[in-house]
Amino acid sequence: MFIPPLPVSVDNVPHWLPVELWRHIFRLATAEKNPHMFETEYFPFQSSGYWPSHSHATALNLSRVSKQWRALAAEFLFRRVFVNRGAQGLLRSLKGSMQSEGYGRYVRRLELHSMPVNHDTADPIRLLDILACCPHLQILDKRAFSGRQDHEFWSGLTPASQPQTNRGLLTSLKRLDWSCSGDPEFRTPGPNIFAFADLLFCSPNLRHLSVLWQPIGIPHTIHFSLTTLHLNEYMGLGQAGIQRGDAPNLIHVVCHPNNLVLDQDDSSVLVLGPQLRVVELLHTFGTISTVGTNFFKQCPNLQAFAYHVGSPQLQPLDVLQHLELKRVNLQIISFKFLLERYVGEGSLWEMLRQQLANFSAHTFPALEHIVLHGDWDPLTQDDRFRPLRQLVLDRGCLLEYPDGTPVH
Numbered sequence: 001m002f003i004p005p006l007p008v009s010v011d012n013v014p015h016w017l018p019v020e021l022w023r024h025i026f027r028l029a030t031a032e033k034n035p036h037m038f039e040t041e042y043f044p045f046q047s048s049g050y051w052p053s054h055s056h057a058t059a060l061n062l063s064r065v066s067k068q069w070r071a072l073a074a075e076f077l078f079r080r081v082f083v084n085r086g087a088q089g090l091l092r093s094l095k096g097s098m099q100s101e102g103y104g105r106y107v108r109r110l111e112l113h114s115m116p117v118n119h120d121t122a123d124p125i126r127l128l129d130i131l132a133c134c135p136h137l138q139i140l141d142k143r144a145f146s147g148r149q150d151h152e153f154w155s156g157l158t159p160a161s162q163p164q165t166n167r168g169l170l171t172s173l174k175r176l177d178w179s180c181s182g183d184p185e186f187r188t189p190g191p192n193i194f195a196f197a198d199l200l201f202c203s204p205n206l207r208h209l210s211v212l213w214q215p216i217g218i219p220h221t222i223h224f225s226l227t228t229l230h231l232n233e234y235m236g237l238g239q240a241g242i243q244r245g246d247a248p249n250l251i252h253v254v255c256h257p258n259n260l261v262l263d264q265d266d267s268s269v270l271v272l273g274p275q276l277r278v279v280e281l282l283h284t285f286g287t288i289s290t291v292g293t294n295f296f297k298q299c300p301n302l303q304a305f306a307y308h309v310g311s312p313q314l315q316p317l318d319v320l321q322h323l324e325l326k327r328v329n330l331q332i333i334s335f336k337f338l339l340e341r342y343v344g345e346g347s348l349w350e351m352l353r354q355q356l357a358n359f360s361a362h363t364f365p366a367l368e369h370i371v372l373h374g375d376w377d378p379l380t381q382d383d384r385f386r387p388l389r390q391l392v393l394d395r396g397c398l399l400e401y402p403d404g405t406p407v408h
Helices: 017-031 056-063 067-077 088-095 127-132 193-201 269-275 293-299 333-341 345-357 383-394
Strands: 081-083 110-113 140-142 175-179 208-212 227-231 253-255 278-281 304-308 327-332 369-374 398-400
Touching: 017 056, 017 067, 056 067, 067 304, 081 088, 110 127, 175 333, 253 269, 269 293, 345 383, 383 398
Parallel strands: 081 110, 110 140, 140 175, 175 208, 208 227, 227 253, 253 278, 278 304, 304 327, 327 369, 369 398
Antiparallel strands: none
16 A cells, blocks of 8 residues: 655654554544545446545544644645646645645545636646646546636647657556546547547556547557456447557456457457456446357456346356356346336346356356345345345355355
8 A cells, every 4th residue: 555755753743642643543534435436456346437535624624723733634635636627726735845845745546527727827737747746646537528628738748659758757657537428529539639548658557447438549559557447338449549469467347248249340358358357347228238158258267257237137158167257246236227127026036046047056166256236135135035045055156245244
């Protein structure tokens, strides 16, 4: 875990407690309710959307108690930073001055929520200037903007089109979440379309890439360090600027079931099948998609499979034998939605029985864990769930919740 330099010396804090104990107290007081707020590696069913901060107000209040507490609280106040309109004050705080070191050294997660348009100021803001103040930045999250886009904000990044130049600006960045659903300029060819590729090029140690848009004309970029890729419903590998062989360490993929269809232009994630260890399928709201034996055959080394119960459905897998799968993660976003989708409780319970029956000891002899995520309580508390639970246990598999608690 990254521990920033101590914000104060032992002489600047009350003497009855060591400084590290004060920091531990502040860390507990400002802990986020979402334990994955600063996670850079893959975990099942994580969201790439906005997570409200529950710790910022606490850290701000602690910083107002005294100079000493302000120095201690700075680490937790600036670990997550939002860039909005009028970011000049933020940049000054991150940069510091000759008299005091800037707070940018504490930033671990930077979120771009709106464009700080420069046309009304003589002191233009560039993303490059903000990034230069954050040497320990690990997560960069760009939300969907609306309205006028400012070309100057994105200027100065090392262009991906010039591979001979130094690209070490974001050596600490491990995760990039990029959404442009409301940004027409970022989804059509033009100067702004290259900001995404430039950021990738400047991040040689990137491990987790989430792309929630449908880009056009993204330059081809090599992703040697990438281990996790999250694609939206409409994207294939080619649209994300990835070609076969570009990401030799990519082992986790989150995608829509449509991305599992092999095609002639090698955009399907199945072209990476043999190297994949974890595949998670996104929820299909409009139609009921299916996944069958071909998917598992194309991914012979798959060790974990995560999907939303009923969306998609698993086709019968009786003829399959997959020797590597060890874990299945099953998510229910909303029991009410599932009940409406499978009209009548009888059809819902039959669907669940068929889905769990697919994970037989013959088909998946190495399977050890089936993990239930989300809104399962209305089902697990129903007497009709007992034979389904026994079906899993009889095949020698654990049925549990994400924290490891057994499902009773």
